[in-house]
Amino acid sequence: MTAFEERLAEIAALLRGEFAPEVLEVRDCSARHRGHAGYREGVLTHIEVEMVSGLFAGVDRLGRQRMVHRVLFGGGGGGPRENLLDGRGLHSLTLTLRAPGEN
Numbered sequence: 016m017t018a019f020e021e022r023l024a025e026i027a028a029l030l031r032g033e034f035a036p037e038v039l040e041v042r043d044c045s046a047r048h049r050g051h052a053g054y055r056e057g058v059l060t061h062i063e064v065e066m067v068s069g070l071f072a073g074v075d076r077l078g079r080q081r082m083v084h085r086v087l088f089g090g091g092g093g094g095p096r097e098n099l100l101d102g103r104g105l106h107s108l109t110l111t112l113r114a115p116g117e118n
Contacts, residue, residue: 019043019059026087030066033086038067039113045107047118049091079112 016024027041042063064083071079087108 022064026062026064029086030064030083034066034068034070034082036068037068038065040065054103061107061109063109064109065116067113067117069115071112074114076112080110083110083112 023041023043027039030036030039030041040063042065043059043061044063045059045061066083070082074082
């Protein structure tokens with residue numbers, strides 16, 4: 016397993032543990048951005064997350080994004096999740112978050 020695959024697996028495990036998703040895909044899309052701002056060779060710079068979770072029911076788009084950001088970037092508690100991605104070269108995190116039954 017490459018370092019990128021390990022990082023993506025770590026992110027997926029955190030999201031699975033917090034959101035019990037019906038669907039979860041965590042993808043490295045850094046190579047698509049080669050030559051653009053934020054791309055750095057050999058660094059995981061662009062991540063896409065697609066997730067369907069019942070915890071998103073009744074929560075607006077911004078609220079869903081905040082929920083995911085708290086898990087991935089920490090809530091200031093200094094625990095093991097604190098700043099999971101901070102300082103690791105991440106330039107873009109694209110989130111597609113839906114509740115079951117939403118398109």
